[in-house]
Amino acid sequence: MIGVGKSLREMSPAMRKVLHFDSPREKYRCDASVVSCFDDRFDAVCRKLLKRIGVVQPDAIRIAGGAKALASPEEEIHRAFVLEQIRKSIRLHGSGRAVLMLHSDCGAYGGLAARFRGDADAEAAHCRAELGRASEFLRAAVPGLTVECFFLNFEGAWVVESPPSRSA
Numbered sequence: 001m002i003g004v005g006k007s008l009r010e011m012s013p014a015m016r017k018v019l020h021f022d023s024p025r026e027k028y029r030c031d032a033s034v035v036s037c038f039d040d041r042f043d044a045v046c047r048k049l050l051k052r053i054g055v056v057q058p059d060a061i062r063i064a065g066g067a068k069a070l071a072s073p074e075e076e077i078h079r080a081f082v083l084e085q086i087r088k089s090i091r092l093h094g095s096g097r098a099v100l101m102l103h104s105d106c107g108a109y110g111g112l113a114a115r116f117r118g119d120a121d122a123e124a125a126h127c128r129a130e131l132g133r134a135s136e137f138l139r140a141a142v143p144g145l146t147v148e149c150f151f152l153n154f155e156g157a158w159v160v161e162s163p164p165s166r167s168a
């Protein structure tokens, strides 16, 4: 059902409905803009963590490497793109909170075995430093934004205390 005279079928005959589902029409205020990797192995722990920290309605920005794009992007345009996505989430859905995530064995960093020779501590330390860089960049770019950083591994989720921003 749509709210105009013509049916969707009349407007675009090339589209065929394959599923009926009533999505909520109300605009929402998001609890946080969440930058994470699309690696599906960490999808469940990511959702559980968000629930634990009170993020019920996230604006999910899921890209290969997650917060790596803000910390050490392969191309500078990746950082600009993610920053713009966060700005849009703030503008459209009023979020004042950003959650940045990295995870163990991420292909964007070359993987736990290949890049860190299976050394989980070295990988965690590297990710912690990366999250510090990502958070520092984001807090400088969007003053007043609350930025929280997390590292996900095969055992759970770890909060990374962010260093104070330069201006603070």
Ligand SMILES: [Zn+2]
Binding pocket: 037, 038, 039, 064, 065, 066, 103, 105, 106, 107, 108
């Ligand atoms: Zn990944």
